[in-house]
Amino acid sequence: MTVLITGARGKVGQAVIARLHSAGLTVRAASADPAELTVPDGVEAVELVLDRPETFEAALRGVRQVFLYPQPAGIHELVKAAEAAGVEHVVLLSSSSVGGPDAENDPLASHSLKVERALADSALTCTFLRPDAFASNSLGWAWSIGQAQPVQLAYPDAHIAPIHPEDIADIAVEALTGDSLTGRTVTLTGPASLTFREQLAVLSEAVGREIPVVHITRAEAEQQMGAHMPAHMAGSLLDLWEAANHGPAAVADTTDTLLGRPARTFRQWARENSAAFTGH
Numbered sequence: 001m002t003v004l005i006t007g008a009r010g011k012v013g014q015a016v017i018a019r020l021h022s023a024g025l026t027v028r029a030a031s032a033d034p035a036e037l038t039v040p041d042g043v044e045a046v047e048l049v050l051d052r053p054e055t056f057e058a059a060l061r062g063v064r065q066v067f068l069y070p071q072p073a074g075i076h077e078l079v080k081a082a083e084a085a086g087v088e089h090v091v092l093l094s095s096s097s098v099g100g101p102d103a104e105n106d107p108l109a110s111h112s113l114k115v116e117r118a119l120a121d122s123a124l125t126c127t128f129l130r131p132d133a134f135a136s137n138s139l140g141w142a143w144s145i146g147q148a149q150p151v152q153l154a155y156p157d158a159h160i161a162p163i164h165p166e167d168i169a170d171i172a173v174e175a176l177t178g179d180s181l182t183g184r185t186v187t188l189t190g191p192a193s194l195t196f197r198e199q200l201a202v203l204s205e206a207v208g209r210e211i212p213v214v215h216i217t218r219a220e221a222e223q224q225m226g227a228h229m230p231a232h233m234a235g236s237l238l239d240l241w242e243a244a245n246h247g248p249a250a251v252a253d254t255t256d257t258l259l260g261r262p263a264r265t266f267r268q269w270a271r272e273n274s275a276a277f278t279g280h
């Protein structure tokens with residue numbers, strides 16, 4: 001029985017591939033760019049581009065379970081191809097934003113919501129993992145920190161409960177190898193609510209020097225973020241952080257209850273990834 005992992009170059013995809021392969025499962029890794037993909041020996045790498053349905057059949061041949069990165073383009077065609085190929089179970093890397101207000105009209109949330117809906121309308125058994133912000137999002141600060149520049153934030157006191165991508169991978173593997181999660185929708189967070197300022201203090205400890213924070217206006221942040229993402233996405237993220245400015249983020253106990261152990265902390269993620277902030 002083959003398990004197909006999409007988004008295979010991603011942090012969660014890579015970790016899921018490694019875990020399933022070490023557990024002895026037959027794993028196929030699908031990426032938009034398989035030539036750039038590194039996988040363990042014995043893992044087949046294939047091309048899967050969600051807006052190119054001609055890539056679906058070969059990727060899905062002999063597959064019974066899929067770990068899916070959300071991509072609305074081509075999702076209806078992918079669902080049909082998965083049903084035709086005999087796929088039984090899809091574990092989706094969705095987002096906690098799907099449970100937020102007005103998710104349909106929010107560009108960030110609607111991305112995952114469209115995929116959840118297409119899967120829910122299918123004959124496939126589906127498990128929806130809805131993580132909160134990844135701890136690895138703080139890599140967005142790596143350039144400034146590496147250059148000893150202050151980190152500029154419009155909402156430095158916004159609260160987030162960042163989740164370690166390896167915890168998402170552990171829960172995904174539980175969903176793919178056991179039956180405790182099958183058919184369920186679960187929200188996943190890290191173990192503690194931390195403001196951006198508090199996350200930067202933890203990173204500062206990990207890199208061994210102070211990281212100054214500069215408070216900028218929303219308009220300035222929109223302009224900076226607009227260089228890396230569409231304006232409506234930047235607006236949606238800023239709305240999220242503005243709303244998160246007023247008190248601690250909800251912390252889910254899903255890692256404890258699903259895996260029987262505490263979630264990895266942001267401090268652990270910062271220690272493991274400190275080199276990305278110092279260039280060492």
Ligand SMILES: NC(=O)c1ccc[n+]([C@@H]2O[C@H](COP(=O)([O-])OP(=O)(O)OC[C@H]3O[C@@H](n4cnc5c(N)ncnc54)[C@H](OP(=O)(O)O)[C@@H]3O)[C@@H](O)[C@H]2O)c1
Nearest residue numbers: 007008009010011012031032069070094095131132133134
């Ligand atoms: N980041 C968050 O806070 C967060 C929170 C909740 C949900 N999510 C969901 O989780 C998914 C992945 O999140 P992410 O992008 O932050 O992390 P990620 O796990 O690192 O995923 C990176 C994605 O980008 C693609 N990619 C393209 N070029 C790449 C490259 N050079 N190196 C690595 N990956 C490359 C990968 O797919 P290919 O190999 O096919 O190109 C993969 O799908 C998103 O779809 C998002 O909806 C994210």
